[in-house]
Amino acid sequence: MGTLTKYVPGSDPGASVGSHHAFRSWIPQKSKEMVPQSLQQVTKGVDQSEWRIPLSGNFGMEIARVLGGGVVPGSLILVGGDPGVGKSSLILQLASIMSENIGAGESSAVVYVSGEESIEQIGNRADRMSIKSRNLYLYSSTDIEDILDKIQPLSPRALIIDSIQTVYLRGFAGSAGNMTQVKECTSALLRFAKLTNIPVILIGHVTKTGDIAGPRREMLISSVVAISEKSFWFNRRGYGLQPVLNPTEMFLTEHDSDSEILAGLAVAVVLDGSRTFAIEVQALCVSGSPRNGEVVGIPRNRADIIISVLMKQAGLKLQDNAVFLNVVSGFMLTETAGDLAIAASICSSFLEYPIPNDIAFIGEVGLGGELRTVPRMDKRVLAIAKLGYKKCVVPKTSEKLLRPLNLELEILPCSNLKEVINTVFRPQG
Secondary structure, three states: OOOOOOOOOOOOHHHHOHHHHHHOOOOHHHHHHOOOOOHHHHHOOOOHHHOOEOOOHHHHHHHHHHHOOOEOOOOEEEEEEOOOOOHHHHHHHHHHHHOOOOOOOOOOOEEEEEOOOOHHHHHHHHHHOOOOOOOEEEEEOOEHHHHHHHOHHHOOOEEEEEOHHHOEOOOOOOOOOOHHHHHHHHHHHHHHHHHHOOOEEEEEEEOOOOOEOOOHHHHHOOOEEEEHHHHOOEEEEOOEEEEOOOHHHHHOOOOOOOOHHHOOEEEEEEEEOOEEEEEEEEEEEEEOOOOOOOEEOOOHHHHHHHHHHHHHHOOOOOOOEEEEEEEHHHOOOOOHHHHHHHHHHHHHHHHOOOOOOOEEEOOEEOOOOEEEOOOOHHHHHHHHHHOOOOEEEEEHHHHHHHHHHOOOOEEEEEOEHHHHHHHHOOOOO
16 A cells, blocks of 8 residues: 555656655755754753743643653654544643743744634634633644645744644545555654654544554654543543643542441552552452352453462462452553552452551562562652552562652562461451
8 A cells, every 4th residue: 555656647747746745845945954963063052951842830731741841842742532532622722832931032833723623613612711822823724735835934833733634645645534645644744843843743533442543653653642531631621621630539439447348449559651540449259159250440361360369379268259350430450560459459358358548559469479569669659658648568579679768658568468468457456
């Protein structure tokens, strides 16, 4: 696919040179002048702390967290998500922030181009979100060459394309959205970003499986790929999107310390990107049940392994029990750092012994019942301490790493599941 180019006798051969033609009226002079430069020449006079485009406010801080500190000049950012999840609203609000706080000598224009909506529709959304920026420009087009030609007089601070599946290049066959067009349009915009140092933000649709629609190369050549429902945490309000400052609250349930409902509940500490979450795992052991238990939010094969290890290595008689497992709020717990919390919740339900609500669990469970350390143990423990937890069960091998942190948190190192049971489920004297 994409190896043949349509040729029409008598036509201008320079009119179908593909994605390079899309910005040949703007960039050739600069591209000819570019030569290899030494590292000292590149970094001379550059203040790295102010190099990225800053994003202000709580909304901007959440975006900057995902992007690693802000928008990098000359980068290509691909933002994907399901239909209706709020991609356009998210990026429109981002465009408004980027068009503000302009430094001396910097371009103030940010151009938002939509191939799906008219500028009146975009303006109506901006009005609902109380966006009044004078430096935000709107344009509706699906022709890449036309877009780059029309934004030339503005020399914008950033260019936004909504969406990459709606634009096309004249030099390539096929309608907008097909594999060739998506690939070539993305390549053209990448070269445009690199040669002009103007960041380009693309909005992309996702397939039924949750992948970005189009060829994999679209994702490979992007500087950042962010899935909106996985990377960003916002609440949608009538006046726009507001960041969720503490997403952990959505995954935990408030209980009284003496409540019987605590039996079968354990808190895991997991990483999702650069953010740390405390996730509540629930277990229910039903003795004498003729049916197998159900598992929600945990890979079935991983749950089966942990149950088998508890029977073989920890001595729990789970053979005649149906074990039901659930992760609250629909979170999918795929990280092995949650193994210990899963095992602890099963022990709690089986032994009918509630786990105190100030204990968290971090660690991977091996087939021998041993506890293994997981990446970023220090980051996880620091996060759980800030949330007010008093104790944390961790693998003994990570004790030396955590000792210098000097936290107001008691570390409970254990070598295996038997030690965990003896430490957490022993009667309090």
